[in-house]
Amino acid sequence: MTSLPGVLHDYRRSGVIGRDEIAAAELLVAMARRDGAAEPEPLAWLAICLAIRTVRDGHTCVDFNRIEDWAGGLDLGSAEAAAWPVEPEPWLAALARAEPLVGCPGQRRPLVLDGSRLYLARSLAEEEAIAAALTRDHGSRVRILLGGPGTGKTTKVASDLVERFSRLGRGEARPRLALAAPTGKAAARMSEVLLARCTAAGATDEVKAAVAAEPARTVHKLLGYHPDRSRRFTYHAGNPLPYDLVIVDEASMLSSSLMHDLLAALGPRAEIMLVGDPDQLASVDAGTVLGDIASLIDPAAAGSAAEGLAGRIEVLTTVHRAKDAPTIQAMSEAIRRGDPEAVIEIAGSGEPDVAWVDPADKAAFEQLVGEVVDHARRLGQAAVAGNAAAAAATQAELQVLCGHREGSLGVAGWNGRVERRLGVAASGPWYAGRPVMATRNSRALRLSNGDIGVVLLSGNRKEAVFGRDPHLVHVPISRLEDITTVHALTIHKSQGSEYDHAVVVLPERPSRIVTRELLYTGITRAIRKVTLVGSAEVITAALARPIRRATGLAARLGPGEAQARPLANRGSV
Numbered sequence: 001m002t003s004l005p006g007v008l009h010d011y012r013r014s015g016v017i018g019r020d021e022i023a024a025a026e027l028l029v030a031m032a033r034r035d036g037a038a039e040p041e042p043l044a045w046l047a048i049c050l051a052i053r054t055v056r057d058g059h060t061c062v063d064f065n066r067i068e069d070w071a072g073g074l075d076l077g078s079a080e081a082a083a084w085p086v087e088p089e090p091w092l093a094a095l096a097r098a099e100p101l102v103g104c105p106g107q108r109r110p111l112v113l114d115g116s117r118l119y120l121a122r123s124l125a126e127e128e129a130i131a132a133a134l135t136r137d138h139g140s141r142v143r144i145l146l147g148g149p150g151t152g153k154t155t156k157v158a159s160d161l162v163e164r165f166s167r168l169g170r171g172e173a174r175p176r177l178a179l180a181a182p183t184g185k186a187a188a189r190m191s192e193v194l195l196a197r198c199t200a201a202g203a204t205d206e207v208k209a210a211v212a213a214e215p216a217r218t219v220h221k222l223l224g225y226h227p228d229r230s231r232r233f234t235y236h237a238g239n240p241l242p243y244d245l246v247i248v249d250e251a252s253m254l255s256s257s258l259m260h261d262l263l264a265a266l267g268p269r270a271e272i273m274l275v276g277d278p279d280q281l282a283s284v285d286a287g288t289v290l291g292d293i294a295s296l297i298d299p300a301a302a303g304s305a306a307e308g309l310a311g312r313i314e315v316l317t318t319v320h321r322a323k324d325a326p327t328i329q330a331m332s333e334a335i336r337r338g339d340p341e342a343v344i345e346i347a348g349s350g351e352p353d354v355a356w357v358d359p360a361d362k363a364a365f366e367q368l369v370g371e372v373v374d375h376a377r378r379l380g381q382a383a384v385a386g387n388a389a390a391a392a393a394t395q396a397e398l399q400v401l402c403g404h405r406e407g408s409l410g411v412a413g414w415n416g417r418v419e420r421r422l423g424v425a426a427s428g429p430w431y432a433g434r435p436v437m438a439t440r441n442s443r444a445l446r447l448s449n450g451d452i453g454v455v456l457l458s459g460n461r462k463e464a465v466f467g468r469d470p471h472l473v474h475v476p477i478s479r480l481e482d483i484t485t486v487h488a489l490t491i492h493k494s495q496g497s498e499y500d501h502a503v504v505v506l507p508e509r510p511s512r513i514v515t516r517e518l519l520y521t522g523i524t525r526a527i528r529k530v531t532l533v534g535s536a537e538v539i540t541a542a543l544a545r546p547i548r549r550a551t552g553l554a555a556r557l558g559p560g561e562a563q564a565r566p567l568a569n570r571g572s573v
Contacts, residue, residue: 005042007083008049016072021049028110032101040101042083043094048101051111051118054550055286060127060256061117063550064088088116117552123286126260130289131556133263139309141266143273144293147316148332149498149524153275154190156316157247158197165207174206175244179216182253182283184441184448186496187216190249192471218441218448219248219258223265233261240267250496251276256287256551279336280521281495282547292553309557327351328523328530335520340540347532347539355531359409359508368531372400372414372503373421376487380422380433383456388465388472391454395435396468399499400488401522403514403542404507409533414488414505430477432457436464437489440482446473450493452486491522502526506534510541517547 008025011017025048029040040048050062050070062070065088085091095102095113103109105124112119119127134142147153161177168174179194181187195211203211222241224234235241246266248254251274254262266272278294296310319329327346331354334342347356357364375398382391404410424431434455438447453466455477464480466473491504504522506514519542523530532539 005045007042008045010083011046011049014072016070017046017049017053021052024052025049028101035100037100040098041094043085043091044098044102046083047091047095047118048098048111051120054120054123057549058282058284058286058288058547059550060123060286061114061119061550061552063117064091065116066548066550067091069548069550092116114552117550119552123256126256127287127551127553127556130256130260130263131553133266134293135309135557138307139312141269141271142309142312143271144290144309144313145273145275145316146278146290146294146313148277148279148319150319150329151316152318152320153316154193154249155197155201156314157273157275158194158201158203161198161211162201162203162207165204165210174210176213176242177210178214178222178241178243178246179211179249180219180222180246181216181249181496182219182258183250183450183496184218185450185452186250186253187218188448188451188467188471189496190216216249219254219262222246223261233265235265236261237264239265241265241270243267243270245271245273247273247275249275252278252280252288252290253283253495254287254289255283255285256289256553257285258283259287259289277524279517280524281492281517282549284492286549287551287553288547288549289553291549292551293557295554296557325353325526325528325530327354328526331530331532332520332524335516335523335543338516338543338546340536340543343539343543344536353526353529355529357531357533358535359533360535365533368503368533369417369421372398372487373418376418376422376433376435379435379454380431383433383454386457386459388456388458388474391433391456392465392468392472395452395454396499398501398503399486399494399497399525400503400505401491401494401525402488402505403491403518403522404511405490407507409505409507411486411488411490415485418487419485430455430462432462435486436480436483437486437493438466438482439484442482445475445479447475452489452497491518491525494525495521497525498527499525500527501529501531503531503533506532506538506542508535508538510538512545514538514542515545515547516543518542 008017008022012019012022025045028048047062054060054062067088068086071084092113095118100109102111102113105112105114110121112121112124114124145153145156165174179190181190195208198208198211225232226234274290276290278291282288282291293313297313297315327349331343331346334346347354357368359365379391379394382394400414402409402411402414406412432455436453436455438449438451441449447466451466453464455462455464462477464475464477466475502522502525
């Protein structure tokens with residue numbers, strides 16, 4: 001057996017690839033070698049490891065036109081990186097000679113080289129299928145509604161449903177609706193808000209009945225997820241969903257793989273509406289489907305009649321709540337543009353809806369900690385009084401949102417800091433006023449991963465109450481298992497939520513996971529006030545680091561680019 005190229009060990013030590021990628025590449029090469037294949041060149045070995053790593057990093061492929069993005073913190077001008085070409089040609093040439101491991105589109109190979117992009121076969125098959133589904137019949141069964149927080153996306157969905165039902169002829173069957181979102185928290189909020197918006201839009205009882213017929217669910221629940229079965233989902237291309245219209249909220253969080261499974265399960269005449277904000281955080285899994293769709297919008301062609309899928313995209317830009325917090329809106333727009341000077345100027349403007357605390361300013365930081373602890377005390381008072389509605393309302397008034405889990409400025413640091421100031425150690429873990437979050441779905445308890453609640457006294461016992469009045473869920477603490485404390489939570493977990501005052505905390509030093517999208521998502525959770533905690537250096541570094549996930553979907557969605565590959569056809573890995 002041929003030993004591994006030394007370059008792999010060099011890049012493993014540099015953190016560019018890991019042991020798992022090397023082990024998986026070894027397995028693929030060993031299988032090819034048994035069939036008489038020649039040993040791949042060192043550069044092909046490295047490219048294969050990078051392709052295996054793509055899913056972990058959120059990419060669907062390796063794009064050799066941007067190969068420097070895969071180098072991490074490696075100095076490409078150093079002697080250590082001498083074996084790392086900065087041009088795509090050497091990589092592509094080495095992979096072209098790596099038969100039968102690497103093939104061309106249409107060939108059954110573990111990896112596929114499509115132009116300048118190297119895919120795992122399954123990832124390419126999913127991407128091609130998504131493009132084919134979205135562009136089929138010129139996108140006539142697809143609608144995309146984009147807009148930031150407060151732009152009225154749910155109101156628009158409600159008004160469109162009212163209009164759609166008003167066009168039904170006498171005796172014509174009403175369309176059967178399915179409402180879904182990537183997370184349980186987003187799904188629960190979707191049902192509640194959409195029904196309220198339909199009522200405000202003057203919806204008939206028929207419209208409201210259609211919306212309320214089935215509560216919004218996670219996309220996994222909609223598809224009938226069964227992890228212990230050979231076929232993961234009940235609904236698929238051979239057993240389509242029984243709905244005429246599927247509306248998916250917070251669609252930016254849909255991964256490429258889940259979008260593929262959802263589109264595959266649609267009936268031949270079913271329509272789908274994707275609603276979301278492409279500037280928010282993408283899925284934790286691979287792909288940026290909503291962002292790739294949004295890239296079809298050509299600002300230079302504003303006002304012209306777009307064709308195909310681009311013509312099915314509607315963008316809402318007017319922020320209706322901006323009158324209450326105009327500086328938050330100005331800051332979010334500056335973040336979207338990646339303008340650090342404007343963000344820092346706005347943060348330090350002294351306007352009532354925005355505050356900026358540099359952690360190096362000990363006095364300002366201690367004042368903020370005092371404000372957070374005061375809020376926690378008020379939450380505890382409502383909890384001790386057993387007033388569930390007041391506790392839920394108080395909880396929504398302020399929330400600390402952190403870019404990191406660990407560290408003094410991370411979730412762990414803030415939770416410990418607040419609990420020490422409250423002096424709750426002697427009360428045990430289930431003290432009244434403890435804010436908690438469910439970390440697993442529980443159908444029996446009617447809780448979804450990410451649901452936020454608070455522990456309170458109820459007579460002679462303690463219980464946790466989740467949600468907001470009048471949709472509160474009461475759970476005895478004896479039945480709670482997968483729970484964590486959330487005086488602070490990560491910005492990722494806050495997506496889809498809103499708070500009167502959001503305290504957005506960045507880490508002490510620049511971090512690769514603190515991106516422009518992360519900062520934008522945190523800032524836009526605030527309704528009336530946002531406090532940004534972070535140094536000018538960390539803020540500037542975050543704005544200079546937009547999420548750049550490599551996919552080929554945007555190119556495939558262009559006119560004439562989508563390949564009509566059946567949705568059920570996946571490659572093998």
